[in-house]
Each structure stands twice: as structure tokens, then as C-alpha cells.
Amino acid sequence: PILEKMLKAPGLRGTAAARALCRLGEIQEALGHPEKAMPYYQRVYVMYGGHQAPAAKAYFASGILFEKLKLWDSAKKTYQEFLNRHDLASREEYALAKERLRSIP
Numbered sequence: 407p408i409l410e411k412m413l414k415a416p417g418l419r420g421t422a423a424a425r426a427l428c429r430l431g432e433i434q435e436a437l438g439h440p441e442k443a444m445p446y447y448q449r450v451y452v453m454y455g456g457h458q459a460p461a462a463k464a465y466f467a468s469g470i471l472f473e474k475l476k477l478w479d480s481a482k483k484t485y486q487e488f489l490n491r492h493d494l495a496s497r498e499e500y501a502l503a504k505e506r507l508r509s510i511p
Contacts, residue, residue, distance in 0.1 A: 424450045424460035431467060440471045447471070455491075462488070462497035469506055478510050485510075 427446045434443035450457075450464035465488035472481035485507040494500050 420454065421457045421460065424454035424457045424464075427454075428460050428463055428467070431464070435467075435471070440474055444468060444471050451488075458494055458497060461491075462494045462499040465491075465494070466499035466503050466506075469503060473506070473510065482507060482510055 427450045431443040431446035431450075434440070434446065447464040447468045451461045451468075455461045465484060469481050469484040469488065472478075472484055485503045488494065488500065488503045489507065
């Protein structure tokens, strides 16, 4: 796919790379492959955590995927890690993650 090739481009960094990774995660989700989507999202907040919009999106998406996979402890850990990132508190996903964390069994 073009996004995979784009990620290998030497000049692709920062927000553009983070957005491409999020998009690849979304594509894998849409294809019904949550286990393949997860690493893309995780790469975003690990490698590009300073880019707030994609990092918040990736944290939240990871938490949701863990919930779908019924990996409750992993979902809780992901949401908690996200909520410990106070620099992301203004993002819409931050408030949603707080709600999701409370609802996990």
C-alpha cells in the first residue's frame, strides 16, 4: 500500500508519519484485523508522542481495540498511561478515555 511506502520515505517525520501510522491502523481495523492495527497505533504514541493530535487518537484507539479483544488489563493500562499524559488533557479523546476506564469490568 501507498502508506507503507510513504512511511519508508526518508523525509517523512513527525506529524505526517504519525498520521500515516494512524491511518494504517484504521485501515486494518476496517478490514477486521484489530491485532494488526494495534502495532500501528502503539508506534504513534511511542515514537511520535509529542504530536498531540495523533498521539491522543492512537492511545484511545489502542484502548478501544484492547477492549474489543477483551484484554481488560491492557485496556486499563493503556487508558491510564494516556491519562498520565497531562499534556494531552485538552484532547477530546482524553475525556473519552477517562469514561472508558471507569466502564471496564
